[in-house]
Amino acid sequence: MTSYPQLSAQERQEEYRRLQAEYEALKSRGVKLNMARGKPGKTQLDMVSDLFDLMRSPEEYVSDGVDVRNYGELSGLPAAKHLFADILGCRPQEVFVGGNASLQLMYDTISKAYTHGLLHSPRPWCREEKVKWLCPAPGYDRHFKVTESFGFELITIPMTPEGPDMDAVEAAITDPAVKGMWNVPKYSNPDGIIYSQETIRRIASMKPAAPDFLLMWDNAYCIHEFEGDFVPFPDILSECAKYGNADMVFEFASTSKITLPGAGVSCFACSEANMAYMEELIGVQAISFDKVNQQRHVLYLKDKAHTLDLMKRHAAILGPKFRCVLDMLQEQIDPLDIAQWQRPKGGYFISFNAMPGTAKRVLALCKEAGVTMTGAGATFPYGKDPQDSNIRIAPSLPPVEELRQAMEIFCVCVKLAALEKLGV
Numbered sequence: 001m002t003s004y005p006q007l008s009a010q011e012r013q014e015e016y017r018r019l020q021a022e023y024e025a026l027k028s029r030g031v032k033l034n035m036a037r038g039k040p041g042k043t044q045l046d047m048v049s050d051l052f053d054l055m056r057s058p059e060e061y062v063s064d065g066v067d068v069r070n071y072g073e074l075s076g077l078p079a080a081k082h083l084f085a086d087i088l089g090c091r092p093q094e095v096f097v098g099g100n101a102s103l104q105l106m107y108d109t110i111s112k113a114y115t116h117g118l119l120h121s122p123r124p125w126c127r128e129e130k131v132k133w134l135c136p137a138p139g140y141d142r143h144f145k146v147t148e149s150f151g152f153e154l155i156t157i158p159m160t161p162e163g164p165d166m167d168a169v170e171a172a173i174t175d176p177a178v179k180g181m182w183n184v185p186k187y188s189n190p191d192g193i194i195y196s197q198e199t200i201r202r203i204a205s206m207k208p209a210a211p212d213f214l215l216m217w218d219n220a221y222c223i224h225e226f227e228g229d230f231v232p233f234p235d236i237l238s239e240c241a242k243y244g245n246a247d248m249v250f251e252f253a254s255t256s257k258i259t260l261p262g263a264g265v266s267c268f269a270c271s272e273a274n275m276a277y278m279e280e281l282i283g284v285q286a287i288s289f290d291k292v293n294q295q296r297h298v299l300y301l302k303d304k305a306h307t308l309d310l311m312k313r314h315a316a317i318l319g320p321k322f323r324c325v326l327d328m329l330q331e332q333i334d335p336l337d338i339a340q341w342q343r344p345k346g347g348y349f350i351s352f353n354a355m356p357g358t359a360k361r362v363l364a365l366c367k368e369a370g371v372t373m374t375g376a377g378a379t380f381p382y383g384k385d386p387q388d389s390n391i392r393i394a395p396s397l398p399p400v401e402e403l404r405q406a407m408e409i410f411c412v413c414v415k416l417a418a419l420e421k422l423g424v
């Protein structure tokens with residue numbers, strides 16, 4: 001296989017015709033595969049469903065003297081706070097345990113900033129003339145949608161292999177209208193990047209012009225290695241506190257990809273001052289969250305060490321799926337000089353950069369052949385990738401055999417679109 005840019009016009013045409021025939025043959029197989037979202041596969045869900053064998057005896061309904069079936073303990077069961085604090089490396093009193101979706105807690109934090117203001121807000125954000133928000137991109141589409149839905153102006157911050165471009169961040173936060181920033185510090189969605197120590201230090205020590213700057217630290221993939229050993233990460237709460245920024249950060253996590261996305265437990269962690277402020281606001285909207293499920297998770301996951309053992313079992317299922325995708329890309333696309341991608345060791349995605357100007361075309365071709373992927377542009381603010389290049393591959397849901405079929409189609413589509421761009 002030769003590099004496509006080096007092919008002569010005639011060679012490109014021959015290759016294009018050959019690929020068109022291959023594409024038609026693949027299309028006629030009539031496959032229907034979905035790689036749009038990072039959902040755990042059925043084997044993973046089945047593996048943890050013994051979770052439901054717990055909570056059968058009355059003594060399991062009581063945790064630290066609290067009847068988990070009743071109202072109360074708004075900020076979560078003490079044992080659940082301990083569990084998340086153990087995993088995140090913070091203190092139990094800094095943890096608020098909620099319902100099943102950390103995304104809802106993230107939305108709610110921003111919503112409260114908008115309606116009521118945060119601890120250090122001069123006024124609620126709805127009274128600000130303009131609110132701007134930093135979005136490291138490629139990033140998580142649902143993050144961007146949350147801030148877009150409140151009418152904030154989204155500012156794209158380029159991602160580097162070390163995390164967000166901190167020169168761009170430090171320049172942007174001199175504007176007092178810039179009120180916050182999204183972060184996925186470990187195995188970022190979609191790049192799978194782990195922020196470097198230096199990036200974390202620069203973030204924790206930021207001096208934003210806005211007194212109520214909100215650092216959204218979404219640690220969704222904090223223990224989600226699918227290859228190799230657990231990679232430790234610093235506690236962002238104490239990092240921020242070290243630089244006088246204790247109240248700047250809210251950290252989020254959940255068991256969506258530890259146990260079940262549809263029936264897990266989520267949390268946020270913040271300074272004790274923020275906790276007192278938030279408890280007062282949240283206390284108006286809820287008396288308590290689902291503590292039965294919190295207790296089920298405490299009994300099932302036990303502690304960080306036990307949870308890491310479970311993550312190894314997830315890795316045994318996910319690892320072969322990621323390797324299947326990465327090996328096929330290596331074999332079929334790498335020699336052609338038409339795309340780049342990362343080789344993550346954790347998280348749920350592979351970030352694929354097709355030849356600029358071809359991502360939409362690749363995904364349209366995939367769709368026509370029965371493979372649905374995350375929409376082109378989704379990984380950028382407002383759903384617009386200025387390069388039309390980034391494609392998020394989510395290998396977790398289909399079984400390996402189906403994944404192989406889907407990737408066969410994907411690779412042909414990437415090649416067809418690249419040849420079209422180069423001229424055929």
Ligand SMILES: Cc1ncc(COP(=O)(O)O)c(C=O)c1O
Pocket residue numbers: 038100101102103104140184189218220253254255256261266
């Ligand atoms: C970075 C990131 N944060 C949050 C979520 C969703 O988390 P939850 O299920 O806890 O709402 C996802 C799901 O894909 C994600 O990728």
